[in-house]
Amino acid sequence: MGLLRGRQAPEGGNMSELKMNREKLLDKLGERWLFEKRTVTLYDQILKKLEALEFEGDVSKLQQFRQQEYDHQRSLETYIKQCGSNIRKRTPSQRAVEIESQAFENIIADTDDPAQLLHVLLDAEMDDNASWELLIQLARRAGQTDFIDAFQEAMEHERQHLRTVRNLILRLARRELVEQVSMQEA
Numbered sequence: 001m002g003l004l005r006g007r008q009a010p011e012g013g014n015m016s017e018l019k020m021n022r023e024k025l026l027d028k029l030g031e032r033w034l035f036e037k038r039t040v041t042l043y044d045q046i047l048k049k050l051e052a053l054e055f056e057g058d059v060s061k062l063q064q065f066r067q068q069e070y071d072h073q074r075s076l077e078t079y080i081k082q083c084g085s086n087i088r089k090r091t092p093s094q095r096a097v098e099i100e101s102q103a104f105e106n107i108i109a110d111t112d113d114p115a116q117l118l119h120v121l122l123d124a125e126m127d128d129n130a131s132w133e134l135l136i137q138l139a140r141r142a143g144q145t146d147f148i149d150a151f152q153e154a155m156e157h158e159r160q161h162l163r164t165v166r167n168l169i170l171r172l173a174r175r176e177l178v179e180q181v182s183m184q185e186a
């Protein structure tokens with residue numbers, strides 16, 4: 001089952017639009033695959049640093065999220081294969097992922113502040129959420145509806161990642177504020 005052959009145009013679309021949408025989908029699948037792969041590394045680096053800093057917040061969920069990112073990466077390899085391509089073929093959108101991921105890794109290497117480390121995860125997860133949403137729309141437009149259930153499941157994971165990371169940051173900010181107030185009052 002190749003992405004660029006053998007599918008019907010979705011209602012209201014013509015075949016050249018369908019072909020363009022399928023090329024776009026393949027580009028974005030490649031982008032998502034690389035992003036998920038680099039996010040596994042981000043989680044590893046951040047968890048290692050938080051442990052070294054003896055961070056007191058509950059990061060048990062972050063281990064689970066790291067595993068889910070890895071599962072997404074592996075699933076994307078399968079989708080790309082089902083589309084008649086493979087992960088060794090570079091796609092145009094992957095360059096931006098490389099630059100962005102490198103910037104995240106630079107921040108991680110440069111800071112010992114747990115709030116800044118978590119903020120990197122927040123940025124990555126916001127991107128993750130928006131990008132899975134886009135992928136679902138593209139799959140629909142490309143007539144690749146057999147991917148949609150799996151994409152929606154990944155999207156649910158991403159929503160939980162974002163909620164949890166946001167809450168960790170808020171809890172940390174509140175704790176730091178309380179500590180500052182009690183230091184001023186002492």
Ligand SMILES: [Fe+2]
Pocket residue numbers: 036039069072128158
């Ligand atoms: Fe992800």
Ligand SMILES: [Fe+2]
Pocket residue numbers: 065069125128157158161
């Ligand atoms: Fe995520």
